[in-house]
Amino acid sequence: MVESRLTGPVRVVGVGLLGTSIGLGLRARGVEVILADASPTHLSIAVDYGAGRIAVEGDEPQLIVVCVPPDVTARVVAAELEAFPRAIVTDVASVKLAPLHELRAAGADVSRYVGTHPMAGAERGGPLSGRVDLFVGRPWVVTAHDGISYQRGSVIDDLILDLGGSLVEMTPEAHDRSVALVSHVPQVISSLMARRLVDAPGAAVNLAGQGLRDVTRIAASDPELWVQILGANAAPVASILRLFSQDLERMIETLEAPEAVGASRRLAEELAGGNAGVARIPGKHGVDRRYAQLVVMVDDSPGELARLLAEIGEAGVNLEDLRLEHSPGAQIGFADISVLPEQLGYLVEFLRARGWRIAG
Amino acid sequence: MVESRLTGPVRVVGVGLLGTSIGLGLRARGVEVILADASPTHLSIAVDYGAGRIAVEGDEPQLIVVCVPPDVTARVVAAELEAFPRAIVTDVASVKLAPLHELRAAGADVSRYVGTHPMAGAERGGPLSGRVDLFVGRPWVVTAHDGISYQRGSVIDDLILDLGGSLVEMTPEAHDRSVALVSHVPQVISSLMARRLVDAPGAAVNLAGQGLRDVTRIAASDPELWVQILGANAAPVASILRLFSQDLERMIETLEAPEAVGASRRLAEELAGGNAGVARIPGKHGVDRRYAQLVVMVDDSPGELARLLAEIGEAGVNLEDLRLEHSPGAQIGFADISVLPEQLGYLVEFLRARGWRIAG
Numbered sequence: 001m002v003e004s005r006l007t008g009p010v011r012v013v014g015v016g017l018l019g020t021s022i023g024l025g026l027r028a029r030g031v032e033v034i035l036a037d038a039s040p041t042h043l044s045i046a047v048d049y050g051a052g053r054i055a056v057e058g059d060e061p062q063l064i065v066v067c068v069p070p071d072v073t074a075r076v077v078a079a080e081l082e083a084f085p086r087a088i089v090t091d092v093a094s095v096k097l098a099p100l101h102e103l104r105a106a107g108a109d110v111s112r113y114v115g116t117h118p119m120a121g122a123e124r125g126g127p128l129s130g131r132v133d134l135f136v137g138r139p140w141v142v143t144a145h146d147g148i149s150y151q152r153g154s155v156i157d158d159l160i161l162d163l164g165g166s167l168v169e170m171t172p173e174a175h176d177r178s179v180a181l182v183s184h185v186p187q188v189i190s191s192l193m194a195r196r197l198v199d200a201p202g203a204a205v206n207l208a209g210q211g212l213r214d215v216t217r218i219a220a221s222d223p224e225l226w227v228q229i230l231g232a233n234a235a236p237v238a239s240i241l242r243l244f245s246q247d248l249e250r251m252i253e254t255l256e257a258p259e260a261v262g263a264s265r266r267l268a269e270e271l272a273g274g275n276a277g278v279a280r281i282p283g284k285h286g287v288d289r290r291y292a293q294l295v296v297m298v299d300d301s302p303g304e305l306a307r308l309l310a311e312i313g314e315a316g317v318n319l320e321d322l323r324l325e326h327s328p329g330a331q332i333g334f335a336d337i338s339v340l341p342e343q344l345g346y347l348v349e350f351l352r353a354r355g356w357r358i359a360g
Numbered sequence: 361m362v363e364s365r366l367t368g369p370v371r372v373v374g375v376g377l378l379g380t381s382i383g384l385g386l387r388a389r390g391v392e393v394i395l396a397d398a399s400p401t402h403l404s405i406a407v408d409y410g411a412g413r414i415a416v417e418g419d420e421p422q423l424i425v426v427c428v429p430p431d432v433t434a435r436v437v438a439a440e441l442e443a444f445p446r447a448i449v450t451d452v453a454s455v456k457l458a459p460l461h462e463l464r465a466a467g468a469d470v471s472r473y474v475g476t477h478p479m480a481g482a483e484r485g486g487p488l489s490g491r492v493d494l495f496v497g498r499p500w501v502v503t504a505h506d507g508i509s510y511q512r513g514s515v516i517d518d519l520i521l522d523l524g525g526s527l528v529e530m531t532p533e534a535h536d537r538s539v540a541l542v543s544h545v546p547q548v549i550s551s552l553m554a555r556r557l558v559d560a561p562g563a564a565v566n567l568a569g570q571g572l573r574d575v576t577r578i579a580a581s582d583p584e585l586w587v588q589i590l591g592a593n594a595a596p597v598a599s600i601l602r603l604f605s606q607d608l609e610r611m612i613e614t615l616e617a618p619e620a621v622g623a624s625r626r627l628a629e630e631l632a633g634g635n636a637g638v639a640r641i642p643g644k645h646g647v648d649r650r651y652a653q654l655v656v657m658v659d660d661s662p663g664e665l666a667r668l669l670a671e672i673g674e675a676g677v678n679l680e681d682l683r684l685e686h687s688p689g690a691q692i693g694f695a696d697i698s699v700l701p702e703q704l705g706y707l708v709e710f711l712r713a714r715g716w717r718i719a720g
Contacts, residue, residue, distance in 0.1 A: 051716045097416025121565050138563035139567050170563065178564035186575040192607050196541060196600060198637045203530065204538035207479050207499050208641045211578040215546040217642065218571040219634035221456060227627045234618035240556060241612045245605065247552050252601045258594035267587045274579035281568045281576065303673050305682075319665065323683050325637050356575030 004029040006156040008062025009054065011087070013076055015046035018118065019067035020130025023051030025163040028070050028132050031334045034059050044175050046127040060084075066091040070228040074102035082107050088155050089113045094179060095232040096143045096172040110147045114156050117141045117175060118165055125222075133164065140165035143172040180236035187218055187226060188241060191295065194219035207286060291338035294348060297357040298335050308356065315350045317343045364389040365518040368422025371396065371415065371447070373436060375406035378478065379427035380490025383411030383521040388492050394419055406487040411509045420444075423515050426451040430588040432563035434462035441469050448515050454539060455592040456503040456532040470507045474516050477501045477535060478525055485582075493524065495598050500525035503532040540596035547578055548587060548601060651680045651698035654708060657717040658695050668695060668716065675710040677703045 009032035012019045022027030023033045023046060037043040047054060063081045064087050066073060073093040080089050089112055095098060096115045103110050118140040140160045144153060160167050170178065194216040197205055230237055247270065254266045298304045312319060320336035339347055348358055369392035372379045383393045383406060393412030397403040407414060421607050424440045424447050427432060433453040440449050449472055453459060456475045478500040500520045504513060520527050530538065554576040557565055590597055607630065614626045658664045672679060681698035700705055708718055 016582050055494060119569050121569065139568065161617070168563070168567070174561075174563070178561070178567050181556060181560055181564050182568045182572045185556065186572045188611060188630075189553050190551060190571075190575050191631050192604055192611065193546060194635075194637035195607060195630065196545065196604060196635035196637065197640050200640070201534075201538070202640075203528070203534070205503065205640050206528070206642055207538050208542045209479050209481065211550075212542045212546045213641060214574040214577045215550050216638045217574045219638040220633075221631070223628050223631035223635060226631050227624050230615065230627055231618050231624060234615040238612050238615035241608065241615065244556060245608055245612060246553055247555060248601065248605055248608065251548060251552065252598050252605060255590065255594040255598035255601065257375075258591050264587050264591060267590055268583050270548075270549050270555065271581070271583035271586050273555035273558060274576070275554075275583060276450055277554035277556065278558050278576045278579040280560070280562075281573060282566055296455045303670070305679065306666050306669035306673055309669060310663070313663050313666055319681075322665075323681075 004031045004162050006031050006062065006155065006162060008032075008060065009034050010159070011059065011061035011080075011084070012052060012067060013037070013064065014067035015042050015051065015127045015130075016067060017121065017125045017127075017129045019065070019132070020046045020049060020051045020127040021120075021132070022065055022067065022092075022163065024049070024130055024132040025135065026159075027052060029162050031162070034061060042127050046130070049127060049129070049130060051130060053074045054286055058140055061087045063087060063159060064089045065159070066093075068130075069093075069225065070099075070232055074099040074106070074108075077113060078103055078108040085109075087112065087339060090116050090156050090159070092116060092118055094183070096141075096175045098232040100143075100145060100172055110145070112148070112152060114145070114148050114153050115143045115172065116156060116160070117143070117179070118160075118163075120165075135160075136164035138165055140170045141168045141175050141178075141223050143170055143175050145172065170192055174235050177236045180233055180240055184230060184233055184237045185240045185244065187221060188230070188237065189244070190216055190219040191221075191226075208253050223315055241327050292341040292344040294337050294344060294358060295337070296335045296337060296351060305335065308351075311351065311354055311356075312347065314336070317347045317350075334350035364391045364522050366422060366515065366522060368392075368420065369445070370519070371419065371421035371424045371440075372412060372427060373397070373424065373440060374427035375411065375487045375490075377481065377487075377494070378488045380406045380409060380411045381480075381492070381653075382425055382427065382452075382519075382523065383496035384409070384490055384492040385495065386519075387412060389522050391522070394421060402487050408488070409490060411486060411487070411490060421447045422494070422517060423447060423670050424449045425519070426453075429453075429585065430455055430592055431495050434459040434466070434517075435471060438463055438466050438468040441472055445469075447472065448512055450476050450516050450531045452476060452478055454543070454589050455502075456535045458592040459616050460505060460532055470505070472508070472512060474505070474508050474513050475503045475532065476520070477503070477539070478520075478523075480525075484699075488656070495520075496524035498525055499528045501528045501530050501535050503530055503535050504533065522694070530679060536593050537596045540593055540600055542704075544590060544593055544597045545600045545604065547581060548575055548590070548597065549604070550579040551581075551586075554638060600635040636664060652701040653706040654697050654704060654718060656695045656697060656711060668711075671711065671714055671716075672697070672707065675707055677707050677710075 011034040011359055012023050013036045015035055015037045023035060026033050027050060034055045035043060035046050035052040036055050061084055066076050068076050073091050077089055077091050094117055099115055118135050120134045120138040142156055145151055145357045157167060251270055254263050317339055323336040370386055370396040372383050373396045375395055383395060386393050387410060394410040394415045395406050417530060421444055424435050428436050430453045433451050437449055437451050453496045454477055478495050478498060480494050480498040502516055512681055517527060536539050611630055614623050658668055678701055683696040
């Protein structure tokens with residue numbers, strides 16, 4: 001276990017997915033974690049799960065992490081600043097300017113507050129979805145402001161580094177514009193696309209393939225949470241949607257006159273623009289960048305895959321992830337194996353020496 | 361091997377992903393397959409891959425399947441109808457009304473033609489992406505028209521059933537409206553979303569998470585192919601985009617006045633509409649409905665997974681798919697196992713009797 005640089009206890013307010021994951025991650029580093037939540041049920045699940053202990057009279061947290069819904073974040077942060085006058089307080093809400101404005105307007109002591117936002121989540125919420133490694137390798141934005149000193153803020157950096165996050169510094173304004181583009185606008189677009197399916201004939205919806213499923217996956221998100229997020233970041237979201245709407249209008253006009261001169265060229269340009277945009281997203285889709293991948297060809301018989309895994313075990317290499325793909329009719333399957341990057345070269349040699357065919 | 365009901369040879373024109381997969385699937389049923397392609401390289405790859413043989417003088421195909429890009433589909437279908445006056449001809453292009461109109465206008469013998477469209481694809485094209493099971497369990501639309509008799513069309517049904525497809529009958533008009541909604545409009549929306557990233561600051565794009573990745577995944581599609589598809593189905597796509605645009609305009613107006621009376625309610629309604637739409641898409645995301653799933657808890661050590669797989673082998677059950685998920689810090693991993701549905705109950709009992717914990 002690597003020692004944490006955090007000294008005092010950390011108080012986590014709100015034990016949903018993020019709060020519970022923060023508790024689990026800090027406990028794994030030996031940090032004392034104090035948990036609080038408005039729901040006694042959630043609180044006792046998080047405690048049982050090993051994310052920390054229940055608060056007691058006289059607690060003196062060094063750092064408080066507020067992990068509550070966006071619309072109550074500022075209020076809870078203000079209450080924590082008041083209740084623990086020596087603690088540094090942060091929050092993890094997905095908008096950053098609105099809570100800061102609200103805290104200043106309420107006269108809270110923002111010299112002990114910095115807002116942050118970890119870019120991590122999961123399909124399900126609640127304490128049971130908590131994961132010790134939720135933040136590993138994920139960007140975690142810190143939105144410093146002039147009212148807090150460098151020294152006081154450094155405890156936040158320690159928190160993020162402890163949890164394996166990748167620290168990104170931005171102003172609250174730049175953060176809110178950035179997440180409008182990469183998170184809030186995609187949510188709106190996905191929801192509006194899915195909305196088109198409501199009145200569609202069943203025969204049409206039954207033809208849905210993976211493309212539609214991917215585009216609309218996040219349309220299944222919780223409306224209550226998203227009303228709060230969109231409401232708190234309305235102006236940046238609206239201005240990007242305006243630009244989207246202009247592109248869309250041009251696309252519709254082109255499709256309404258597909259035989260017009262230049263129509264095909266205009267369609268091609270719009271689609272190529274999409275190619276260029278998606279190419280800017282870092283990281284290969286669906287591949288966890290913490291690990292290195294190799295693909296081993298495996299004969300389609302149950303014993304073969306077991307033999308492969310046994311030999312990987314003999315090599316002393318731990319599988320971080322594994323996916324088997326084969327066609328029912330095919331004689332060969334492919335085992336997609338993820339291992340720690342530093343073990344990849346050794347494992348490839350080890351398996352080759354034993355006659356395994358490495359496909360990639 | 362199950363006998364095919366197809367009697368004569370099947371000629372496949374165009375050996376990309378679809379043509380090669382059709383060849384592989386028919387060969388697996390013992391059907392004689394004749395391959396043709398404008399590219400000698402692609403043709404020889406498909407032949408080597410086992411998808412069929414090269415055409416020779418005097419071939420008398422019972423059925424011809426044209427698997428070429430949409431903009432040349434009608435021309436190639438017309439040429440095949442002419443060259444093989446006893447054969448039934450079909451195609452697999454993703455629009456169906458335009459080719460039929462074009463064939464009629466060219467005076468082709470449409471009494472031997474029915475257009476079809478298998479709802480199957482893959483990220484990569486070309487003969488090397490061909491898969492023997494590409495069409496298994498996938499909808500395959502047959503767009504009958506008044507000019508062809510039931511008896512002549514039945515050979516198309518045999519083709520689809522041979523390849524494991526799920527036969528769906530629609531008029532060409534209903535087909536084109538349906539795919540506009542579930543395939544072509546999502547493509548446009550995804551491309552326009554991705555286009556917003558082109559001029560974005562790097563710091564913003566670096567915050568991208570899985571939501572943006574999913575929404576924009578198909579924006580990486582080939583513009584050349586999509587110009588053809590959108591051009592050939594322009595009117596249905598434009599009319600759905602108009603409705604999308606009206607919803608979008610309302611959303612923007614709401615976000616431009618987020619403090620207005622009823623703004624939160626309107627946002628919630630739009631988002632709930634997205635929930636309702638996505639709920640109409642059949643099948644669980646990412647799960648292959650041909651198989652049944654079980655989740656087994658596995659201690660985080662290499663030997664444990666190998667032991668599990670060896671015992672599944674002892675049970676005589678073949679793994680159809682396997683995915684291992686665990687957090688680096690966690691003591692427990694989860695093996696998501698796919699097996700044939702009829703083997704699920706037996707396997708669960710077998711594994712429980714040996715002390716494995718079944719998590720779901």
